[in-house]
Amino acid sequence: MPPTAGEALPQGRPRRRVLLPLPLAGAYDYRVPEDLDPPELGAFVQVPLGGRETIGVVWDGDADPNLPERRLKNITAVLDVPPMTATLRKFVDWVAAYTVSPPGAVLRMAMSSPSALEPPAAKAGWRLSAAGRAVLARGGKVTPTRMRVLEALEGELSQGDANEAHLATTIASAAGVSSGVLRGMAEAGLLEPALIARAAEFPVPDLRKQGPALAEDQQVAGAALRQAVATRGFGVTLLQGVTGSGKTEVYLEAVAECLAQGRQALVLLPEIALSAQWLERFEARFGCPPALWHSELGSRRRRDTWRGVAEGRVQALVGARSALFLPFPDLGLVVVDEEHETSFKQEEGVIYSARDMAVVRARLNEAACVLVSATPSLETLNNAETGRYASLNLPVRHGGATLPKVSTIDQRVTPPERGRFLSPPLVQAVRDAIGRGEQAMLFLNRRGYAPLTLCRTCGHRMRCPNCTAWLVEHRIQRRLQCHHCGHAEPIPPTCPECGAEGSLTPLGPGVERVQEEASELFPDVRRLVMASDTLPGPAAAAEAARAIQAREVDLIIGTQIVAKGWHFPHLTLVGVVDADLGLAGGDLRAAERTVQLLHQVAGRAGRAEAPGQVMLQSWNPEHPVMQALISGDLEGFMAAEADQRRPGHWPPFGRLAALIVSGEDERETDAIARDLGLEAPGGEGVEVLGPAPAPLALLRGRHRRRLLIKVRRDVAVQPILREWLSRVRVPASVKVQVDVDPVSFL
Ligand SMILES: Nc1ncnc2c1ncn2[C@@H]1O[C@H](COP(=O)(O)OP(=O)(O)OP(=O)(O)O)[C@@H](O)[C@H]1O
Numbered sequence: 034m035p036p037t038a039g040e041a042l043p044q045g046r047p048r049r050r051v052l053l054p055l056p057l058a059g060a061y062d063y064r065v066p067e068d069l070d071p072p073e074l075g076a077f078v079q080v081p082l083g084g085r086e087t088i089g090v091v092w093d094g095d096a097d098p099n100l101p102e103r104r105l106k107n108i109t110a111v112l113d114v115p116p117m118t119a120t121l122r123k124f125v126d127w128v129a130a131y132t133v134s135p136p137g138a139v140l141r142m143a144m145s146s147p148s149a150l151e152p153p154a155a156k157a158g159w160r161l162s163a164a165g166r167a168v169l170a171r172g173g174k175v176t177p178t179r180m181r182v183l184e185a186l187e188g189e190l191s192q193g194d195a196n197e198a199h200l201a202t203t204i205a206s207a208a209g210v211s212s213g214v215l216r217g218m219a220e221a222g223l224l225e226p227a228l229i230a231r232a233a234e235f236p237v238p239d240l241r242k243q244g245p246a247l248a249e250d251q252q253v254a255g256a257a258l259r260q261a262v263a264t265r266g267f268g269v270t271l272l273q274g275v276t277g278s279g280k281t282e283v284y285l286e287a288v289a290e291c292l293a294q295g296r297q298a299l300v301l302l303p304e305i306a307l308s309a310q311w312l313e314r315f316e317a318r319f320g321c322p323p324a325l326w327h328s329e330l331g332s333r334r335r336r337d338t339w340r341g342v343a344e345g346r347v348q349a350l351v352g353a354r355s356a357l358f359l360p361f362p363d364l365g366l367v368v369v370d371e372e373h374e375t376s377f378k379q380e381e382g383v384i385y386s387a388r389d390m391a392v393v394r395a396r397l398n399e400a401a402c403v404l405v406s407a408t409p410s411l412e413t414l415n416n417a418e419t420g421r422y423a424s425l426n427l428p429v430r431h432g433g434a435t436l437p438k439v440s441t442i443d444q445r446v447t448p449p450e451r452g453r454f455l456s457p458p459l460v461q462a463v464r465d466a467i468g469r470g471e472q473a474m475l476f477l478n479r480r481g482y483a484p485l486t487l488c489r490t491c492g493h494r495m496r497c498p499n500c501t502a503w504l505v506e507h508r509i510q511r512r513l514q515c516h517h518c519g520h521a522e523p524i525p526p527t528c529p530e531c532g533a534e535g536s537l538t539p540l541g542p543g544v545e546r547v548q549e550e551a552s553e554l555f556p557d558v559r560r561l562v563m564a565s566d567t568l569p570g571p572a573a574a575a576e577a578a579r580a581i582q583a584r585e586v587d588l589i590i591g592t593q594i595v596a597k598g599w600h601f602p603h604l605t606l607v608g609v610v611d612a613d614l615g616l617a618g619g620d621l622r623a624a625e626r627t628v629q630l631l632h633q634v635a636g637r638a639g640r641a642e643a644p645g646q647v648m649l650q651s652w653n654p655e656h657p658v659m660q661a662l663i664s665g666d667l668e669g670f671m672a673a674e675a676d677q678r679r680p681g682h683w684p685p686f687g688r689l690a691a692l693i694v695s696g697e698d699e700r701e702t703d704a705i706a707r708d709l710g711l712e713a714p715g716g717e718g719v720e721v722l723g724p725a726p727a728p729l730a731l732l733r734g735r736h737r738r739r740l741l742i743k744v745r746r747d748v749a750v751q752p753i754l755r756e757w758l759s760r761v762r763v764p765a766s767v768k769v770q771v772d773v774d775p776v777s778f779l
Pocket residue numbers: 245246247248251274275276277278279280281282314406407431597598599600636
């Protein structure tokens with residue numbers, strides 16, 4: 034019988050498989066030395082690797098008994114952290130297998146705060162010595178100042194434990210003395226030095242607090258979600274509801290139930306930086322803010338949160354997609370808000386969909402999963418229709434508010450004046466709304482001043498040297514910028530091609546240009562531009578939201594960040610400057626995505642008493658997307674989308690995966706792409722398209738080619754991909770990325 038993990042091999046010490054957070058093919062075997070207790074599965078261990086020490090996790094599976102003893106290295110240390118749970122280990126393996134990535138690359142995402150693995154840093158402080166306590170108990174000769182210090186330590190600071198140490202500054206300020214007094218007391222033996230362990234504190238949500246009284250349909254949905262959580266088993270529920278129907282309040286019921294069960298709750302939001310209003314809502318409901326997890330978290334906060342989650346001290350956490358890889362010991366609920374958002378797809382490194390992996394994590398944790406949207410993706414709708422997901426619906430806005438009236442402005446009939454971008458009916462509507470004391474919003478999903486700069490003399494277009502992309506003018510910064518690689522250059526005074534002076538002209542609008550036009554049309558109106566580069570961070574976005582709510586702003590001009598779940602009660606008019614924008618390029622989901630985005634923006638209008646109005650400037654008002662937005666019949670639109678995709682086995686009725694081949698050398702990149710094309714798999718229900726230059730054929734100086742494989746739904750694509758990749762030898766200078774269920778086709 035072969036020896037199993039944990040059992041000592043006859044010839045020596047026990048062995049362990051250790052997975053390292055590196056893109057290696059699999060786990061490595063290590064030996065447990067004499068002076069170490071054999072670590073359990075999931076333990077974080079320090080091991081040598083190629084001349085340095087690194088940290089890994091004791092992984093499932095058996096060590097290779099045939100590996101000779103002399104080739105094994107020793108585990109150096111076992112870290113004092115809760116071991117990675119079996120469910121998280123399974124999740125790492127599952128994500129790796131699904132995305133065709135090395136497990137170590139996925140593990141890396143679950144070890145995103147290396148310093149959290151070290152013991153919490155202790156700080157030097159002071160506490161009462163035996164002599165000090167004696168003085169307090171029996172009295173003694175000390176100055177009144179020193180007495181104040183002793184009393185502060187025993188009383189005000191003690192919180193039930195008069196033996197606890199505190200920072201010198203804390204004691205000094207509590208007793209109203211200088212820190213010199215403390216040093217003197219230490220010399221006199223009244224205080225003694227001690228270390229303060231600094232486990233960060235996380236506020237505990239107050240479950241006795243009640244949320245707002247729910248309307249009847251909200252109550253029904255809330256109860257169903259509570260029920261789903263209370264079963265303590267796996268299940269997915271789609272919570273669909275029109276914009277402003279109170280979906281957030283309803284799923285906070287599920288969060289409350291989960292916390293009442295003593296389990297941890299995770300809410301994924303597409304854009305944490307823009308979630309000030311959401312955080313306020315959570316705090317109003319539970320009396321304290323949730324823990325946060327996103328890329329801008331400072332390293333200290335990151336470490337504390339990671340530890341707090343692992344030790345079960347964090348009960349509710351709201352985060353970006355990477356929060357899925359946190360070490361929750363007992364996750365009871367995962368909510369994905371705005372589940373249709375494409376930003377849930379990670380496009381770098383391990384390419385994965387956080388929406389889909391949330392479902393997997395919930396399944397492994399025996400947890401409830403709730404997908405929330407006013408405009409669910411076709412994938413999710415399909416899962417609801419076929420009964421894989423339960424489905425709840427909130428058909429009306431909360432508090433008697435009505436859905437806004439949507440109309441188009443035909444740009445062929447009433448175009449803007451030459452060189453302008455706002456047509457007369459829209460201009461009039463903005464004037465009227467603001468005249469009534471209401472707020473208006475102009476939406477254009479494009480940052481900067483102009484998307485293209487052209488020489489009027491020779492026709493030269495300013496393009497990025499590193500990417501297949503035009504440079505976007507940012508007039509405020511007086512620069513041309515590439516939105517793909519960050520390349521920036523000053524706007525040249527003459528055309529770099531023909532040398533003509535003053536001949537470079539901006540073409541087309543970005544939000545900055547709409548703002549310029551608005552400043553001429555409505556000079557007395559208080560305007561605010563909301564774009565990711567004008568609101569660089571959570572604080573700026575929160576301040577913008579506050580100013581709008583406080584009615585310090587009349588006209589909001591913004592990119593897609595204005596579409597995100599905001600609730601501005603006085604906003605009644607939304608004007609979409611270019612409703613056709615997302616339809617160009619035409620990937621698989623262009624129409625679906627445009628409907629989702631525009632419906633989301635439209636949903637910002639008329640959320641309180643005053644009714645809302647939405648105007649879409651379009652060159653093609655007959656387009657099914659515009660018609661769906663006007664009629665509000667999104668269900669019919671999605672049904673038609675499904676009918677288009679079904680016959681060709683396009684997602685969700687079939688599966689896609691993309692291979693993206695990239696390299697600095699164009700010929701070499703082409704050669705590998707061609708080899709992959711020659712080795713393309715075939716057979717029943719399998720189809721390969723490409724290789725072809727990617728739409729972004731050059732990105733950050735790398736040439737890119739794409740291949741797309743489409744398989745029938747009943748065919749597993751991962752084994753085909755693995756086999757395919759194993760047949761082509763790829764040099765280190767060329768990268769082949771695998772994108773299963775691609776969302777971006779660039
Ligand atoms: N039962 C209720 N009592 C009081 N206020 C409520 C209730 N339900 C919802 N609201 C309020 O109505 C507003 C809209 O609710 P919420 O933002 O949850 O809607 P939503 O469905 O998430 O909308 P969207 O999809 O547009 O983001 C919020 O200000 C919310 O606090």
